[in-house]
Amino acid sequence: MLLDLTIEPSGSEDFDRARRLLADAREDEALDWFEVASTSATEPEVRASAAAHVAAILLSRGLPWEVTAWAETARNNTSHHGVADVLEAAARIQLDDLEGARELLTDIEEPVDTWFSCSPVIVPILRAHLDYLAGDTEAARDAVLAVFATAPFEPDVWDAFARLCAETDFDPEPVVNAIGDDHVLGVLAALQGAAPDGVDRIVDRMWDRRPNDPRVLAAATRFAPALDPNRGLEWSARLRAAGDDTRCPLIARSKDPALDPIERLRSAVIAFVSFADDRARDAVEAAVVLLADDQLAGVLDDMRALAPQLSDSVVVAGASTTPRTLRLATALWRGDAHDEAYAVLVHGLSREEAEQLESETFAALVPSPVLEGLADHAATRGDAEVATILWSVAAWTGQTD
DSSP states (O other): OOOOOOOOOOSOHHHHHHHHHHHTTOHHHHHHHHHHHHHHOSSHHHHHHHHHHHHHHHHHTTOGGGHHHHHHHHHHTOSOOHHHHHHHHHHHHHTTOHHHHHHHHTTOOOOOOSSSOOOTTHHHHHHHHHHHHTTOHHHHHHHHHHHHHHOTTOHHHHHHHHHHHHHSOOOOHHHHHTOOGGGHHHHHHHHTTSOHHHHHHHHHHHHHHSTTOHHHHHHHHHHGGGSOHHHHHHHHHHHHHTTOOTTOHHHHHHTOTTSOHHHHHHHHHHHHHHHOOTHHHHHHHHHHTTSOGGGHHHHHHHHHHHOGGGHHHHHHHHOSSHHHHHHHHHHHHHTTOHHHHHHHHHHHHTSGGGGGOOHHHHHHHSOHHHHHHHHHHHHHHTOHHHHHHHHHHHHHHHHHO
16 A cells, blocks of 8 residues: 655656655655656656656666666756756766766756756766776865765765765765764665665764664665675674564565575575574575576575575475476486485476476486486385386487487
């Protein structure tokens, strides 16, 4: 249910819905409705703002190659081009088109948009970003400090600063040291939704100054799930040391449906190995279901090496079709888990779809040495029917070699 967040009506129902969704931290849905509003809104200024919001969300997600088109849509719907130029310049920086970014920031007009917050001081931050990338670190540092001296709590300035820290090795310590204790919450709120890697570097400096600060730990539960698992591990350990194991960033990352299943598995394994967190098992099973068939064997091999207690979860979740069970059985046999391999094989052959499996496919998924070993294993167990099936496939393979 969408929260009843009061916003000033724009005259476009689609645009206002997108703004409420964004304020409710439902960014994926907001993105969809901003895209709709960019064409459905009657007023061109609203269409321009909708396009600017789309560009900003894409920029925050590290998708700069999509930003230029949306910035152009914004320009085509308004005579005020400052916001579009700011967004495209930031995208060009991410794309390493420094000259293109510098050109956009030369003689740029003041960024003005009734519904999109964009402080004029974001321009010097972007120019400082360019200076830093060009090697003029002293000029960049002076420019950043000057910006924060004049506008220390503008949310979009912190957003741009987070991108600077994410995309370069700029040291955020001088800026962080200037944050008074009474402004910590405001800064953390301003960083919500900013580039996670940059937020991590900024907030890590806050942690150094104020270890175990609950405000910092609460912020970490928002940005740390988006970090590389090694950084996620650091924040997870800090939260757990403070007695909070329910909001583990690694577990949150392992359950994120937007991530590649392999990335989810990495986080789940690290959480299990580091903290023996049983929630990792459910996360593993949910991710394994999404793996491509040709990924199963490698994942099982890695799991048996890194977190063998979770191997059964890979098998249970992965054995959803006969071809997948054959891949898993082969991996288990090659890993000297012969009884397990045989059990998985029998499970696959007992499925109705197994009757439709062609010998050629069977042989491709279970190579001859594994096939013969499984056949002998079946004979030793007295499972004559299974042994006969396997020997017949092995014989067919020998005839076609």
